[in-house]
Amino acid sequence: MIEIENVRKSFGALEVLKGIDLTVANGEVVTIIGGSGSGKSTLLTCINGLEPIDSGRILIDGTEVHARATNLNKLRQNVGIVFQQFNAFPHLTVLDNVMLAPRKVKGVPRAEAEAMAVKQLTHVGLADKLRVYPGRLSGGQQQRMAIARALAMEPAYMLFDEVTSALDPQLVGEVLDTLKMLAEEGMTMICVTHEMSFARDVSDRVAFFHQGVMAEIGSPDQIFGAPQNGETQKFLSSVR
Amino acid sequence: MFQTAMTFNDLMFLLKGAGLTLAVTGVSVAAGTVMGIVFGVIRVQIGPWWAIPLTFLLDIFRSVPLLIQLVLANAFQAIAQFGWPPFTTSCVVLSLYTAAYCTEIVRGGIDAVPVTTRRAARSLGLSWVQDMRYIVAPLATRVSLPAWIGLTLGVMKDSALVLWLGLNELLKSSQILITRLQEPLFILIVCGLIYFLMSFPIARFGGYLERRWSPHD
Numbered sequence: 001m002i003e004i005e006n007v008r009k010s011f012g013a014l015e016v017l018k019g020i021d022l023t024v025a026n027g028e029v030v031t032i033i034g035g036s037g038s039g040k041s042t043l044l045t046c047i048n049g050l051e052p053i054d055s056g057r058i059l060i061d062g063t064e065v066h067a068r069a070t071n072l073n074k075l076r077q078n079v080g081i082v083f084q085q086f087n088a089f090p091h092l093t094v095l096d097n098v099m100l101a102p103r104k105v106k107g108v109p110r111a112e113a114e115a116m117a118v119k120q121l122t123h124v125g126l127a128d129k130l131r132v133y134p135g136r137l138s139g140g141q142q143q144r145m146a147i148a149r150a151l152a153m154e155p156a157y158m159l160f161d162e163v164t165s166a167l168d169p170q171l172v173g174e175v176l177d178t179l180k181m182l183a184e185e186g187m188t189m190i191c192v193t194h195e196m197s198f199a200r201d202v203s204d205r206v207a208f209f210h211q212g213v214m215a216e217i218g219s220p221d222q223i224f225g226a227p228q229n230g231e232t233q234k235f236l237s238s239v240r
Numbered sequence: 241m242f243q244t245a246m247t248f249n250d251l252m253f254l255l256k257g258a259g260l261t262l263a264v265t266g267v268s269v270a271a272g273t274v275m276g277i278v279f280g281v282i283r284v285q286i287g288p289w290w291a292i293p294l295t296f297l298l299d300i301f302r303s304v305p306l307l308i309q310l311v312l313a314n315a316f317q318a319i320a321q322f323g324w325p326p327f328t329t330s331c332v333v334l335s336l337y338t339a340a341y342c343t344e345i346v347r348g349g350i351d352a353v354p355v356t357t358r359r360a361a362r363s364l365g366l367s368w369v370q371d372m373r374y375i376v377a378p379l380a381t382r383v384s385l386p387a388w389i390g391l392t393l394g395v396m397k398d399s400a401l402v403l404w405l406g407l408n409e410l411l412k413s414s415q416i417l418i419t420r421l422q423e424p425l426f427i428l429i430v431c432g433l434i435y436f437l438m439s440f441p442i443a444r445f446g447g448y449l450e451r452r453w454s455p456h457d
Contacts, residue, residue, distance in 0.1 A: 104374060
């Protein structure tokens with residue numbers, strides 16, 4: 001379970017998160033929508049401790065992420081994150097990209113790590129690209145590799161930060177299909193996205209962020225069908 | 241018909257000088273590179289503000305002519321009674337000189353690795369050390385290699401200046417021969433050829449590594 005309690009975060013004078021509360025149960029898929037600068041991406045990077053927070057707290061399975069005693073390297077093994085940029089390691093083959101963390105972080109033997117990597121890459125449809133370097137892959141393939149790389153650590157939670165925003169329109173579908181597949185398999189996910197139909201289809205709950213505040217959260221039907229908040233209504237009518 | 245008084249023994253004398261040039265260069269580039277990596281990582285880690293003292297120190301080694309550095313260092317070690325032989329003094333000065341340039345090369349290499357890539361590595365649970373070793377080091381090396389090869393070749397040629405401390409390296413050896421045989425043009429051609437033969441493989445090796453790595457990017 002991910003528990004976010006009254007989290008505040010500023011970059012200099014700009015407060016990007018103004019007291020966020022959100023609890024995500026195991027197996028739940030929560031998508032976060034909202035305009036740019038609404039703090040949704042920042043929240044994700046705070047959840048796995050890539051960014052410090054100013055106040056409040058974030059608990060993952062009861063472990064406080066930003067507590068001094070928390071071993072972040074250990075915690076991150078359980079919380080995968082995929083970014084807008086694909087962030088492939090260009091000097092490693094697709095297979096080695098996926099094997100690196102299990103081998104070096106978890107100390108999994110080579111054969112076992114390779115089997116896991118092949119399994120995850122097959123899962124995202126890259127079984128024929130194992131020995132290829134990322135530079136030879138399309139954006140969609142690179143992003144699916146990044147997803148496989150995160151999954152190879154066998155995390156309990158996955159965070160997706162606008163994973164389709166840097167893709168050509170015709171490549172968005174293949175990545176969203178991968179996310180849908182994960183959601184159907186019961187992965188606990190928080191997705192920041194601009195793909196409204198995706199949010200509507202896969203989410204258990206949809207949260208709307210506006211200027212660092214979670215303005216509204218509810219079922220996809222409620223958010224998209226009958227938004228209560230004025231800002232939500234404005235936002236949804238602007239993206240349609 | 242071309243004639244020369246240069247004998248096989250004279251050539252061996254030159255090659256011995258070349259050996260000393262290689263030794264000074266090898267030691268200095270190795271030590272200077274290790275120091276450059278350490279200083280470069282420190283510079284990136286602590287940020288430009290805190291690194292000002294280190295940057296200033298290295299700027300001195302980059303700005304003062306090498307000849308002056310060598311002569312001053314030799315005088316200093318004599319006053320301080322270190323008892324260093326000229327070879328040691330030469331290697332110390334050239335190492336610091338190399339380190340000063342190498343620090344900038346390393347810093348540039350590390351800065352060229354996208355922050356987002358490093359973030360992705362850390363998000364997988366890799367520690368700082370693992371990120372540096374498995375992600376930053378290989379990528380930064382690729383970026384830095386051409387500049388580092390250039391630095392190495394430069395140091396090899398600059399190492400001729402250690403003749404001022406009385407070391408019979410390649411250039412000094414050829415000067416001795418010129419004085420004795422009075423054939424400056426021929427001997428300098430031979431000397432230049434030897435420098436070329438020492439530099440060329442290093443340059444080609446750098447080119448080979450670049451070609452080998454390029455398809456991966």
